[in-house]
Amino acid sequence: MTHEKSYTTEEIAKILRISKLTVYDLIKKGELPAYRVGRQMRVDESDLEAYKARAKGGYRQAQGEASAHSMQGQALPTTGQTMPSALRHVIISGQDVSLDLLASHLEKRELPLRPLRSCSGSLNSLVAMYAGKADIVSTHLFDGETMEYNVPYVRRILTGHRFLVVNMLARWAGFYVQAGNPKQILSWADLAKPGVRIVNREKGSGARTLLEEQLRLANIAGLDVNGYEHEETSHLALAGVVARKEADVGVGIEKAARLVGVEFVPMVKERYDLVMLKTKENETLLTAVLDILRSAAFQKELEAVGGYDLSQTGTIIYETW
Known part of the structure; x- marks a missing residue:
């Protein structure tokens, strides 16, 4: 056959x-x-x-x-079964494992929705949402002007749209360094020290945006940072470069440091939010996602993953009317 x-x-x-x-x-x-x-x-x-x-x-x-x-x-x-033509595909864009759990919970509900996962960075995901190519977008974008996460970017990019920003979780972001932190990298200014090599995330990612904003606040040009053009497309890949001693430091989330086995220097507790458009088509989706985020079952699964602050999970951070 x-x-x-x-x-x-x-x-x-x-x-x-x-x-x-x-x-x-x-x-x-x-x-x-x-x-x-x-x-x-x-x-x-x-x-x-x-x-x-x-x-x-x-x-x-x-x-x-x-x-x-x-x-x-x-x-x-x-x-083993046929999907009806009325089934709507829902694209969930972002890289954190919490989004896989969200997709799993959506699948378990008897709704005419089929979640699909995309692993694009925060900025690219918001642009895709503006273009109608993403339905649930995760963001962790730091704005140095307001010292605020996510909302300033969402308001600028989704201009003309009605939307909702709801908290998924909070987590630590900081430096991946080699065991013992031999270069004593403890501040953003230390990234520009002679002899320090960094590895960067791709343009449009939350970690890249955090680094760019912090360097701007410290009056440091990216071109003055050794390794600034060396890019990786995930937290794990970036931590792996540091683990192999191909770079001295990279910016990412704590969980990847534990998985790869590099040392982690916490710098900022970032808010990881979900963005959804407030349209008639999305009414069922919005209700389902909010219900899942606030459910004891979903939060218990997130707690089991570890490393997350769930004190604001399910809280609406911002919405247009």
Whole structure:
């Protein structure tokens, strides 16, 4: 028995030379048929080819060749069952494991929603939300002008939209350093000391924004910091660079330091919030997410993960009317 080749969303993004968020958007709109295997979404090769044919203008030919679950087939199969066409795909964007727990709780509810995970940084996720390509966005963006987290950025980026900012958790951010902190890196100004090499996060991430704002407040130019252009795309990858002694310091969250085994110097307790648009389509989603965040079951799972401050979890930080 032959099995048709299928692709992950990451592979589709590389093949089509688009972002993973755009792939999720195509799935969400029903333009690219997909199905779930465990936590992973997959796309069959025939459906990918049919989509490419339609994009090239070969719609009629693709209609005759596409499989039964193509865009015109009114169904997106999952493992062992068929997903109704009315099922709405909800993109949850961010990198913290708490978002995986949120997606799991949403899946357990009898709602016409199917959560999909995207691991984009805070700024890119907000831009994707503005463009209609993300439904739940996590942010941990520090603003040096107001000394406030998240709200200043959300208000600027989501201009013209009605939205809600609700707290997910708080967590420590700081420096990953080698055992014993041999370079004695204890302040933001220490990052510019001679002989200190840093490793940075990618542009648009919360950790990168925190570093940029703190350097600005300390009147330090990024170009004056050795290693500033060396970028990694996750907390774990960044901590790994420090663990391998390829850099002396990086900025990230405490949890990754424990997982990788580097020393951690806490610098700031950051607020990790969720952002959702207040639209008629989102009414059910907003109610479900707030209910989950405030539930004892969800908070118990977050406590088990460890390293989180849940004192404000489920609290509405800001909303437009």
